Each structure stands twice: as C-alpha cells, then as structure tokens.
Amino acid sequence: MNTESDIEIRTATIDDLAAIFHLGEKVFTSQEFSNLYRTWDEYEVTHLFNSETEYVLVAEADGQVVGFAMGTIIEKARSAWSYGHLLWLGVDPDFARKQIGSLLFDRFREIMEETGIRMLMVDTQADNKPAIKFFQRKGFENPTKHVYMTLNLQKEG
Numbered sequence: 001m002n003t004e005s006d007i008e009i010r011t012a013t014i015d016d017l018a019a020i021f022h023l024g025e026k027v028f029t030s031q032e033f034s035n036l037y038r039t040w041d042e043y044e045v046t047h048l049f050n051s052e053t054e055y056v057l058v059a060e061a062d063g064q065v066v067g068f069a070m071g072t073i074i075e076k077a078r079s080a081w082s083y084g085h086l087l088w089l090g091v092d093p094d095f096a097r098k099q100i101g102s103l104l105f106d107r108f109r110e111i112m113e114e115t116g117i118r119m120l121m122v123d124t125q126a127d128n129k130p131a132i133k134f135f136q137r138k139g140f141e142n143p144t145k146h147v148y149m150t151l152n153l154q155k156e157g
C-alpha cells in the first residue's frame with residue numbers, strides 16, 4: 001500500500017504523455033467529462049505539454065503514473081490580474097483517497113504562486129460531487145453554475 005511519502009510529484013516528461021492520455025481516458029469517462037469546448041483527447045495532452053510544459057504535473061508511485069494535473073495561465077486585457085486555470089486533474093481510481101489529488105493540486109498551486117498568479121480557477125460538471133467536494137476542501141468557493149446552449153443551424157430556415 002502506497003503512503004503519501006511513496007508518491008512523487010514532478011513535472012511531466014515526453015515519456016509520460018501516453019500514460020497521462022490513457023489514465024485520462026479511464027478517469028474522464030466518455031461523455032461525462034466532456035462538454036462543447038472541452039473534450040479529453042490526445043490533442044489536449046500534446047498541446048498542453050508543448051505549450052505549457054511547466055504546468056503539466058504527474059504523480060508517480062512505483063514507477064507508474066497514478067495521477068496528473070494540467071493547467072494554463074489566462075491573462076486578461078486591461079487587468080493586472082492573471083488567472084491560473086487548472087484544466088485537468090485526474091487520479092487513478094485504484095489510488096483514490098490517498099491524497100494524491102491533493103498533492104498534485106498543492107504543487108500546482110505552489111507553481112502558480114511562484115509565477116505571480118493571484119487567482120485560481122477550476123471548472124467541472126455541476127453533478128461531479130466528489131470533485132466539487134475536493135475543490136471546496138482545497139479552499140475554492142463561490143461555485144457558479146454555467147448554462148451551455150446550442151442552436152442547430154441545420155434546422156434553421
């Protein structure tokens with residue numbers, strides 16, 4: 001059984017990408033964690049690794065990737081604030097509730113603080129209660145519901 005001290009949190013290397021992708025396939029199951037503007041696919045992993053390598057973290061236990069965190073920075077025009085958006089956080093269900101998500105988040109937060117970020121954001125489905133609980137535990141507040149709507153242009157006219 002792994003304890004917190006057996007878990008290493010580190011930035012990802014190219015050799016981790018396949019493991020991250022496949023773990024994401026396991027964790028972000030099909031439709032559940034996908035919406036109109038965010039879908040788990042190979043491109044998410046390779047693009048973020050390519051563009052924001054320092055914000056792609058993995059948790060490793062006995063040489064196995066058991067969790068990951070990937071984020072980005074959002075600069076707003078005419079605002080002194082920059083935001084850190086934790087886009088994807090996933091932990092292998094076989095390793096759930098061992099504080100791995102927590103360790104990943106803490107490292108992500110530390111990196112953001114070192115970068116001068118003043119506000120962190122996360123988003124998830126309104127019915128993803130475990131994640132909401134997790135983020136509340138980490139100090140996030142003011143959950144706001146967001147409504148997505150679609151207009152089928154094929155049916156118009």
Ligand SMILES: CC(C)(COP(=O)(O)OP(=O)(O)OC[C@H]1O[C@@H](n2cnc3c(N)ncnc32)[C@H](O)[C@@H]1OP(=O)(O)O)[C@@H](O)C(=O)NCCC(=O)NCCS
Pocket residue numbers: 027028087088089090091092095096097098099100101102103123124128129130131133134135137
């Ligand atoms: C959310 C997630 C990352 C948590 O990872 P984890 O390593 O199991 O979480 P931790 O062990 O660090 O949990 C820290 C605290 O969060 C809360 N928490 C975590 N999982 C929970 C669950 N299933 N139900 C209720 N509370 C939960 C608890 O307060 C927990 O502390 P405790 O175990 O001492 O009670 C993981 O469940 C996951 O990968 N979920 C699917 C993907 C997802 O929803 N990602 C977030 C949106 S991108």
